Amino acid sequence: MDQYIIKGGVPLKGEVTISGAKNAALGILAAAIMSDEDILIENLPDVKDINVMLEAISEIGAKVDRIDRHTVRISGKDIEEISVDDEYIRRIRASYYFIGALLGKYRHARVPLPGGCNIGSRPIDQHIKGFKALGAEVRIENGTVTADAERLRAAHIYFDVVSVGATINVMMAAVMAEGRTIIENAAKEPHIVDVANFLNSMGADIRGAGTDTIRIRGVERLHGTEYAIIPDQIEAGTFMCMAAATRGDVLIKNVIPKHLEAITAKLIEMGNEVEEYDEAVRVIGAERQRHTDIKTLPYPGFPTDMQPQMAVALSLSEGTSMVTESIFENRFKYVDELSRMGGNIKVEGNVAVVDGIEHFSGAPVSAPDLRAGAALVIAGLAAEGYTTVDEIGYIQRGYENFEDKISALGGLIELVSSDREASRFKLRVVG
Ligand code: EPZ
Numbered sequence: 001m002d003q004y005i006i007k008g009g010v011p012l013k014g015e016v017t018i019s020g021a022k023n024a025a026l027g028i029l030a031a032a033i034m035s036d037e038d039i040l041i042e043n044l045p046d047v048k049d050i051n052v053m054l055e056a057i058s059e060i061g062a063k064v065d066r067i068d069r070h071t072v073r074i075s076g077k078d079i080e081e082i083s084v085d086d087e088y089i090r091r092i093r094a095s096y097y098f099i100g101a102l103l104g105k106y107r108h109a110r111v112p113l114p115g116g117c118n119i120g121s122r123p124i125d126q127h128i129k130g131f132k133a134l135g136a137e138v139r140i141e142n143g144t145v146t147a148d149a150e151r152l153r154a155a156h157i158y159f160d161v162v163s164v165g166a167t168i169n170v171m172m173a174a175v176m177a178e179g180r181t182i183i184e185n186a187a188k189e190p191h192i193v194d195v196a197n198f199l200n201s202m203g204a205d206i207r208g209a210g211t212d213t214i215r216i217r218g219v220e221r222l223h224g225t226e227y228a229i230i231p232d233q234i235e236a237g238t239f240m241c242m243a244a245a246t247r248g249d250v251l252i253k254n255v256i257p258k259h260l261e262a263i264t265a266k267l268i269e270m271g272n273e274v275e276e277y278d279e280a281v282r283v284i285g286a287e288r289q290r291h292t293d294i295k296t297l298p299y300p301g302f303p304t305d306m307q308p309q310m311a312v313a314l315s316l317s318e319g320t321s322m323v324t325e326s327i328f329e330n331r332f333k334y335v336d337e338l339s340r341m342g343g344n345i346k347v348e349g350n351v352a353v354v355d356g357i358e359h360f361s362g363a364p365v366s367a368p369d370l371r372a373g374a375a376l377v378i379a380g381l382a383a384e385g386y387t388t389v390d391e392i393g394y395i396q397r398g399y400e401n402f403e404d405k406i407s408a409l410g411g412l413i414e415l416v417s418s419d420r421e422a423s424r425f426k427l428r429v430v431g
Pocket of ligand 1: 024094
């Protein structure tokens with residue numbers, strides 16, 4: 001029963017170094033199999049989702065040589081399977097990136113349909129729309145997506161919905177299609193740009209990534225490359241919220257401040273100090289947060305993956321804040337858990353009305369999903385008393401050494417597997 005046990009009330013102070021971006025790495029690992037030459041990828045985050053993706057890559061026959069926790073060499077030369085085992089898609093949705101990668105390289109792919117998850121239904125109709133536009137025949141039978149194409153030819157694709165996954169998946173399917181493909185209404189997240197830069201380093205010809213129009217000139221083949229993943233903007237934002245909520249003073253290193261602009265702007269509105277450096281930001285938490293309103297939007301708007309963490313910081317403000325979740329339909333599951341800690345949030349449809357409280361009080365809670373789990377840890381660090389967080393497997397999917405990084409900032413948190421270990425923690429931190 002692994003869980004985090006936390007003794008709250010300690011302002012976090014010191015320095016933390018951010019790991020590579022999980023959501024860039026998942027796309028890049030899929031794209032890596034599109035070459036028959038060696039691909040060296042550095043600054044991988046050592047998190048569960050990445051390790052599952054690497055298992056899936058070796059399962060289809062690619063050579064995977066894990067040089068160290070953060071570095072891997074991949075070669076797609078010996079891939080003989082164009083179908084991905086159901087086990088992987090059930091464990092991580094991002095396995096659906098194999099459709100774009102395998103279709104783009106071999107003109108064939110068979111990948112189980114990803115399930116919905118606990119933040120929404122998460123359809124893939126826009127992915128399929130893009131594959132069909134490029135000339136693939138796409139069938140969904142027995143819960144599996146099969147995509148086949150005699151030839152892949154350029155298309156002018158307009159996404160009805162701004163979708164990170166569809167943008168990355170269709171970009172991969174198009175890089176070796178004949179002619180010039182245009183993708184309109186594309187997602188603009190930093191990880192889209194990172195995947196495009198990675199593919200270009202392999203010899204692809206992609207322009208406009210990071211804008212809503214991406215132009216791709218198909219090439220014959222993709223060669224080997226060496227590439228380092230960008231820092232994780234959501235991990236960085238999570239630690240920024242942690243510093244604010246605990247009234248701490250934290251230097252968050254190995255970040256790209258431009259990727260954090262929406263988060264920085266909101267934390268400053270809430271009364272916190274944020275100092276920007278070339279590759280770091282420093283957050284000095286306010287004594288009391290000021291209320292403000294948040295609406296999640298595609299990048300560069302406020303990121304949906306930061307919504308739960310920000311709602312925790314807003315819960316400690318002196319007024320009422322409105323949090324509007326416009327991307328997913330079920331991303332307020334943490335509200336019930338927070339109410340056990342004294343949180344005062346009412347959800348009406350896709351809006352959460354957050355009434356500020358003086359402080360959280362520690363309680364046993366359970367992580368409903370990855371980012372909500374991180375938000376509950378922030379609440380526990382800011383709370384009076386002890387908090388235990390269950391289902392931390394969700395958190396470990398996206399945060400590397402989460403409890404170690406927090407402890408290094410003075411946070412009183414430990415990963416425990418038994419009541420005895422929890423009691424030992426309490427004895428250690430008492431007083
Ligand atoms: C990616 O999910 C991220 N996951 C999510 O991060 C992130 O929340 C999301 O982008 C938005 O930024 C990875 O990159 C692995 P979308 P993705 O397609 O690609 C609808 C985390 O915490 N949609 O941009 O699945 C969809 O229902 C995770 O790290 C369609 O309607 O998100 C949603 O409402 C959680 N049809 C909206 O678009 C489609 O074909 C945005 O989804 C595709 C999406």
